[in-house]
Amino acid sequence: MKQALPRTAAYLLTAALFALAAHAQQPQPEPSGMGSNTGGAHAAILDSENRPITAGGFVKTGPIIFQDTAEQAGLTKWHHIMGTPEKTYIIETVGSGVGLIDYDNDGWLDIYLVNGSTFDAENGKATPPHAALFHNNHDGTFTDVAAKAGVTNDRWGFATAIADYDNDGWPDIFVSNLGKNRLYHNNHDGTFTDVGEKAGITVGAWSTGATWGDYDGDGRLDLFVPGYVKYDLHHQPPKTCQFRGQNVMCGPRGLPGEVDHLFHNNGDGTFTDVSEKAGVADKSAYYGLASLFIDLNGDGKPDLLVADDSTPNYLYLNKGNGTFEDASFASGYALNESGRETASMGIASGDYAHNGLIDLYNTTFSDDYNPLYRNDGNANFTDVSYQMGIAEPTIPFLGWGTVFLDYDNDGWLDLFVANGHVYPQADTANWGTTFKQRALLFRNNNGKFGLVPAVEGTALAKLAVARGVAFGDLFNDGKIDLVVNNLDGTPSLFRNVVKITNHWVALKLIGGPKSPRDAVGATVYVTANGFRQRGDVISGGSFASTSDPRLHFGLGPATHIDKIEIQWPSGTKETVTLPGIDAIYTVTEGNGVTPSPDKK
Numbered sequence: 001m002k003q004a005l006p007r008t009a010a011y012l013l014t015a016a017l018f019a020l021a022a023h024a025q026q027p028q029p030e031p032s033g034m035g036s037n038t039g040g041a042h043a044a045i046l047d048s049e050n051r052p053i054t055a056g057g058f059v060k061t062g063p064i065i066f067q068d069t070a071e072q073a074g075l076t077k078w079h080h081i082m083g084t085p086e087k088t089y090i091i092e093t094v095g096s097g098v099g100l101i102d103y104d105n106d107g108w109l110d111i112y113l114v115n116g117s118t119f120d121a122e123n124g125k126a127t128p129p130h131a132a133l134f135h136n137n138h139d140g141t142f143t144d145v146a147a148k149a150g151v152t153n154d155r156w157g158f159a160t161a162i163a164d165y166d167n168d169g170w171p172d173i174f175v176s177n178l179g180k181n182r183l184y185h186n187n188h189d190g191t192f193t194d195v196g197e198k199a200g201i202t203v204g205a206w207s208t209g210a211t212w213g214d215y216d217g218d219g220r221l222d223l224f225v226p227g228y229v230k231y232d233l234h235h236q237p238p239k240t241c242q243f244r245g246q247n248v249m250c251g252p253r254g255l256p257g258e259v260d261h262l263f264h265n266n267g268d269g270t271f272t273d274v275s276e277k278a279g280v281a282d283k284s285a286y287y288g289l290a291s292l293f294i295d296l297n298g299d300g301k302p303d304l305l306v307a308d309d310s311t312p313n314y315l316y317l318n319k320g321n322g323t324f325e326d327a328s329f330a331s332g333y334a335l336n337e338s339g340r341e342t343a344s345m346g347i348a349s350g351d352y353a354h355n356g357l358i359d360l361y362n363t364t365f366s367d368d369y370n371p372l373y374r375n376d377g378n379a380n381f382t383d384v385s386y387q388m389g390i391a392e393p394t395i396p397f398l399g400w401g402t403v404f405l406d407y408d409n410d411g412w413l414d415l416f417v418a419n420g421h422v423y424p425q426a427d428t429a430n431w432g433t434t435f436k437q438r439a440l441l442f443r444n445n446n447g448k449f450g451l452v453p454a455v456e457g458t459a460l461a462k463l464a465v466a467r468g469v470a471f472g473d474l475f476n477d478g479k480i481d482l483v484v485n486n487l488d489g490t491p492s493l494f495r496n497v498v499k500i501t502n503h504w505v506a507l508k509l510i511g512g513p514k515s516p517r518d519a520v521g522a523t524v525y526v527t528a529n530g531f532r533q534r535g536d537v538i539s540g541g542s543f544a545s546t547s548d549p550r551l552h553f554g555l556g557p558a559t560h561i562d563k564i565e566i567q568w569p570s571g572t573k574e575t576v577t578l579p580g581i582d583a584i585y586t587v588t589e590g591n592g593v594t595p596s597p598d599k600k
Contacts, residue, residue, distance in 0.1 A: 041244055042367050044432025045396050054366075054396050054419065054437040058461045059453045065407060065441060066459035066482065066494035074141045075111070075483075076490040078132040082116025082156075085488065086424065089236055090229065090251035091156070091178065092116075093422040094289075095400065095467030095487040097209065097544025099160040100474070101171050103149070104190055107584075108136040109472050109548060112173060113485050117156035122233055128154040131175070140475065150192050151184050153177070159468070159544030163212035165221045165265060167517040169510075176207035176225060176544075178233070200271050205258050206231045209346075211540025213293025213302040214521050214569050215278070216322050219514045220265040221539075224280070226288025226306055227258025246425045253310050257285030260306065279316070279324045280304060286311035290347045292541040295523060296358055297379040300571055302521050305333070305541075307344035307362055317379060327379065333360065336371045337383035343368065346469075346543035350404030350413045351534040353447045356525070358536065363399025363417055363543070366426075366433045370394040370402075370417065390415075390442055390449045396433045397440065398422065401469025401543040405480045409502035409554030411529050412444035418484050418543075420465035436463035439484075439494075459494045466492070472548025478504045478582060480552060485545075503555040503581050507564075509537055512589035514570035519589070521569035524551050529558035555581060 047056035070076050083092025096114035103110050111134040120126035130152035134142035146152045156178040164171050170186035180202040184192035196202045206228045212221045229252050241250035260282040263271035275281035282288065287309035293302040297317065304324060306314035312334035316324035328334040336342050343365035349358050357375035364370050369391035373381035385391035397419040404413040419437035426435045439460055442449040454460040465487040474481045479496035486492060505526070509519035522537045535551035555561065561581065566574045568589050576593055578585055586594040 040367070042395055042432070044430065046432065052396065052432050052434050055434040055463050057454065058456045060456055062453045062455045063498075064455055064458050065452060065496070065498055067497050068459040068462050068492050069140070069495040070491050070493040072140065073493050074143065075134060075493055078113060078144055079490055080113070080115055080485060080488060081118060081129040082487060083118060087422070088239055088249055090249050090255070091231060091233070093249065093487070094158060094228075095420075095465070095544075096157055096485050097159045097401070097468030097542070098470045098483050098485040098491070099162045099173065099546040100470045100472045100483065100548050101162045101173065101546070103133065103171060103186060104135070105170065108138055108476060109474050110134060110136050111142060111483055112151070112160055112162070113491055114157040114160050114175060114468070114544070115153065116158075119233070122156065130154060131157060136474065145190070149190060150194070153182060155179055155182070158207065159209040160546060161210040161212055161223070161540045162546040163221050163520050163539040164516065164518040165212065165223070166269065167220065169517055171518065174201070174210055174212075174223065176210050178206045178231060180204050181207050181225065195269065199269060200273070201225070201263050203227075203261055208288055209290035209540060209542075209544045211291045211293045211304075211538070212520055213304070213539070214516050215262070215293065215302055215304070215318060216264070217301065217320075217569070217571075218267075219511075219516060219570065220267050221516045221520055222265045223263040223271060224291050224293065224304060225261045225263070226291050227260050227282070227285075228252070228287055228289060228309070230256040230258050243423065244429065244431060246423070246429050248423045248425055252287040257287050257311070259283070259285055260288055274322070278322060279326065280314075282306070282314070284311070286314070289345050290541065290543050292347050292349060292538060293521070294349055294358055294536055294538055295521070296375065298356070300567060303379065305347055305360070307347050308341075309345065310341065310343045312341045313344050313362070315379065331379050332381040332383070333373055337386065342371065345400045346402045347541045348402040348404050348415065349536070349538070349541055352404060352413045352415075352444055354531045354533060356532065356534055358534070361402055361404070361415060363402045366396055366398040366421065366431070368395065370399050388449055390451070393451050394440065397437055398433070400467045401484065401545055403469055403471045403482075403542055403547060405471045405482075406552065406554040407441075407480055407496055408443075408498055409478065409500050409504045409556070411531065411533060411554045411556045412446065414444045415442040415449060416440070416469065416471070416482060418466035418469045420467065420487060434463070436465050438463055439466065459492065462492060464489055464492060467543060468545040469542050470545040470547040473506060473550070473552060473584075476584060478506070501557075503558060504553060505555060505561065505578060505581050506550050506552045506584040508550045508584065508586045509566070510586060510588040511568060512570060512572070515568045515589055518549060519569065520549070523567045525563075525565040526553045526561060527563040528553075528561045529556040550584065
């Protein structure tokens with residue numbers, strides 16, 4: 001295992017080698033396609049009916065995990081739109097995210113879906129498409145209240161990061177856009193006010209998957225916003241580039257990258273850009289798509305991850321003095337096992353092996369595998385994808401949103417990946433992949449992952465150009481569901497229909513005076529069923545999305561929890577006892593446990 005001392009030297013050596021390799025490739029030929037893989041083309045994988053495996057390989061019988069109930073729930077009344085169907089430019093292909101938010105504090109998760117836009121709308125020739133805020137009606141259905149709530153965005157939207165930035169007990173909504181970002185402050189009455197200009201976080205560039213976290217420990221949530229590509233709608237890039245012999249849209253390679261921004265929360269409703277001072281400004285202008293604040297080395301301080309498209313990933317270790325150490329290369333996270341940068345789209349984080357350490361999973365472009373980075377301690381990571389047997393199934397797929405979740409409540413974190421290509425040409429080219437793709441679900445069996453078959457007619461067999469993914473217990477029934485925002489399509493609601501006999505518990509955390517009110521940055525350990533699980537309250541990750549802030553723990557057959565330990569963002573450590581299981585409990589820092597809300 002690498003030690004902390006040589007980290008800087010290792011980083012400098014690896015970074016230098018990467019820079020030399022990049023320089024050797026200059027001048028670059030005509031820009032390649034978006035996030036094109038770095039491992040070369042792979043042979044097509046076809047199923048028994050001669051379909052590419054990305055749109056086939058279904059089975060007629062098997063375990064039915066999810067059913068898509070979006071239509072019954074009322075979600076398909078809303079439609080995502082981004083550019084034109086032809087996807088001539090990269091701006092039309094990236095798609096948008098989803099956020100799960102209990103905006104009215106009624107104990108039920110609501111759904112925020114970010115929309116894109118069109119060139120006509122941007123030029124004032126058409127009405128812009130709207131974002132949706134679906135209120136949970138507590139009966140399996142949802143009602144879009146975005147217009148009434150004042151959160152339609154009406155800009156070219158990409159991502160959402162949800163958190164209570166002003167500690168007033170009500171969740172707020174950050175939306176990243178091409179152009180000015182928005183920060184919707186919750187007015188406590190079902191409406192929001194955009195305070196982005198006043199707050200100073202609008203940026204005005206192409207912003208992507210943001211994350212909230214209290215990096216300096218002052219009890220207030222700060223905001224990190226990655227930048228993707230420098231882009232001007234009035235001066236578009238070239239229309240045609242080459243990918244595997246086909247004419248496709250251009251980028252991101254060959255296009256100028258956009259820098260990242262860290263905004264410090266001043267506590268008065270405003271933020272200060274401290275990117276340079278903190279050491280996270282991305283002077284290399286990599287193509288950032290996703291980010292996440294989470295404690296990777298167990299010191300109680302949130303570290304920072306940035307998933308970069310076609311360029312090395314960033315891993316910044318929190319030094320505890322308002323600055324970060326760039327440990328990207330030395331940590332093993334910048335590149336994959338082969339020493340290649342990947343087209344990273346989304347980040348999943350979780351302790352899949354029950355050793356108390358946060359492991360990481362990144363989604364990538366087709367013709368490349370999705371790397372699973374095992375945390376070996378001290379924020380040193382090893383790509384174990386092939387070792388775990390889960391690399392090859394992902395190669396034909398182009399992954400975006402991804403999350404660790406325990407869908408069967410056995411206490412082991414499973415892995416979900418949403419997929420969809422960026423080139424419509426995939427349907428006519430002989431690449432062995434498709435524009436619309438099915439999702440992938442890997443079940444964790446005591447630390448080893450196996451691919452769950454896609455049964456015909458179920459959600460896992462649905463084809464879509466999927467992008468953002470968020471997970472949570474949408475129906476307060478102890479089962480984890482998923483919401484997917486599909487490019488140029490209606491959303492998917494992967495409702496969990498597993499007949500579960502295993503037990504569970506969920507915790508909503510409320511921080512004390514020295515912690516963020518919504519407890520982002522808290523870590524919980526639950527000991528039951530013979531092992532110890534870890535859960536972290538986060539905002540961001542996946543792709544462009546934010547999941548349920550409540551922590552869900554499957555307990556397997558256990559009917560008793562041996563121990564619950566909470567490490568609050570303030571540094572306080574607390575042990576709590578719950579009055580039961582199979583319920584949602586609220587835990588307030590220093591003030592104990594409150595019973596779950598009524599499920600009816």
